[in-house]
Amino acid sequence: MKPMNVPRLLRIGPALALCGVLAACATYTPKPLPNNVAWRDSAAGPRVTTRELALPALAAQRIDLQAPLDISAVAALAVLNDPRLQAARDRAGVARAQAFAAGLLPVPKFSAERDIPQGQSDATTTAYNLGLSLDLDQLITRGAAVSAAREHVRAVDLGILWQEWQTASAAELDYIALVGLRERDRLLxxxxxxxxxxxxxxxxxxxxxxxxxxxxxxxxxxxxxxxxQLAADARQRAARQGELDAMLGLPPGQALSLAGLPRFDPAAVRAAAGSLDRLPKIRPDLMALRAGYASQEQTLRKAVLSQFPSVGVTLSRARDTSNVHTLGFAIDFSLPILNGSPGRIAVERATRRALYDAYRVRLQQAHTEVARALADLTILQQEQSSLRASLPALQSAAQAAGAALRSGEITLPQAQRQAQALLDQQLALQANAQQIAERTVALQLLTGSGIFAAKG
Structure with missing residues (x-):
């Protein structure tokens, strides 16, 4: 076997190592910020392809922008086009990059030294020292670090899904408000x-x-x-339309044609009420908190593993100036009492406790919100029944008052009061229907029913 030419390696080794490092390096390309608002192309319109949406009910939507859009179609358009959701998805890339970095193996370190005798010396040759070292501490904690990063990515993805749920719900509420204002203005x-x-x-x-x-x-x-009243409604309609346009990434004032209010489905409400025990497996926000807690468990495990002595191994080959060759190794480690690990463990334990309490509070809050939404729907249904029952009598009385006014049997103020009573009743019934739709949307968001229901 041909012996290794160490002096030659000392000359070309650093250059080869530098070339290898440069070849593996990423390149930098500047990305300047825009100076103008980047509205979605109004000629092309909003995105309408729904098959990639995470919510099955929205993924099944077929959107025709030339026809009046129902409430589910508007929710799907919001999830597809909301610029804030795109920014959230971009931030998820940071978590995935961190997970990639956590899975990387420790990088070995190479060192090279060369000593050239100078002046009057009994040295017979040039000395050198080659070393290759590896920090084993990262290998010990790698499993926990990778698990923590994966759970963090899952928590981020679930957080984005929860944002999609909230965006869809907000779009539905804007839809209900706009349709409700349209029905109210029709009466006025x-x-x-x-x-x-x-x-x-x-x-x-x-x-x-x-x-x-x-x-x-x-x-x-x-x-x-x-x-x-009509002028106040116009201002409110402009505000709601602006919110919906922002979700769709459209310039202000570019309104879409909307269909009517959705029908109230008592069976769907009963199904939502029956999902309380399954909320931790349904709601993305609760699932994200669970994933974040699992990530913190692994982070704590990593801190516990880090309290043991961190070990480094170095292999070396050397030659001194008297031409004596040596081959050796070195082991170094840090004492756990001096590396700050007790403090890190205490911090991670406290963080885990905070996450535990946050999850427990959120779960209790979720149950309370569902119970409140169900109670509100019960009251609103009772109110609706009462309003509908008294409406025919008010309609008959208003018609009779109009006829009596024309024949001179009653005065104008009397007829006006009767007509106003009928209008107030109609407006109350319209507001009641709008409130029932809003509470139903809120209940669906809280329980993962309706458009948020999982497939099958």
Whole structure:
């Protein structure tokens, strides 16, 4: 076997090592920040391909932007296009990079020395010293570090899924608010047109001297009140539309055509109520907390493993100036009492306890929120039954009052009060239906039912 040419290795070794390091290095490319708002291309419209969505009910949606969109289609569009969700998905890449780094093996360290005799010396040759060292401490804790990083990635992914749930729910609430305002304004517009028509007749009669001006003035006050309600609704509608546009990544004011309110399904509510015991396996936020707790368990395990002496091994080959060759090894370790491990263990134990308590509080809060939503739905259903039961009588009374006013049997204020009572009842019934839809959406978010239900 041909002996190793050490002097030659000393000359070319560092260059070869440098070339290897440079070949394995990543390159840097600058990415400047944008100076302008990057709206989604309004000509292309929002993304509509849903098959890659994590929620099965939304993944099955077929979205036609030319037709009125139902509540599930709007939720799917929000999950697909919300820029904040894209930013969250980008941040998940950091956790995956950390998990990759945690799985890397420790890097061996190579060292080379060369001593050249100078001046008057009895040396016979140039001395050298080659060393290869490896820190074994990282190998001892690698398993715990990798497990902690994997659970952290899972927690981040579940956190993003929970954000998708919340985005879908927020889009549904905006949808319900916009449709509710549309239905409310339909009632107010009907009332406004009736008052405006009567006001025109009353002004004509006042001009002809047939009726007093005070009659027209009384209807003008009522008309002004209705117009103020319509103006307030317009401001609220603009705010809700702006929120929905932001979720869809659209410029402000680019409204989509919406269908009607979803029907209340008592069976779905009962199914949601029956899922309380399965919340830890349904809700992504609870699952993310569990994954974060599992990650902290491994982090604590890593800290416990780190309290043992960290060991390093070095292999060396050397030649001194008198041409004596040696081959040796060295072992170094740090004393656990001096490496700060008791402090790290105490911190990790305290962190685990904090995560334990946070999960317990969140679980209790989840049960409380579900119970409150169910109680609200029960009250709203009872209120709806009462409102519907009394509506026909108010409609009949308003019609009778209108006929009596035309025949002169009652005064205008009396007819106005009866008409206002009917409008108030209709508005209350519309608000009740909107509140039931909102509470149903909240219950679905809290229990993983409706559009959040798992497949099969």
């Amino acid at each position: 517009q009907t009332r406004r047109r009736a008052i405006a028509a009567r006001l025109g007749r009353e002004r004509a009669a006042a001009a002809a001297g047939i009726a007093p001006r005070t009659t027209a003035d009384a209807d003008l006050i009522v008309l002004s009140t209705v117009q103020q």
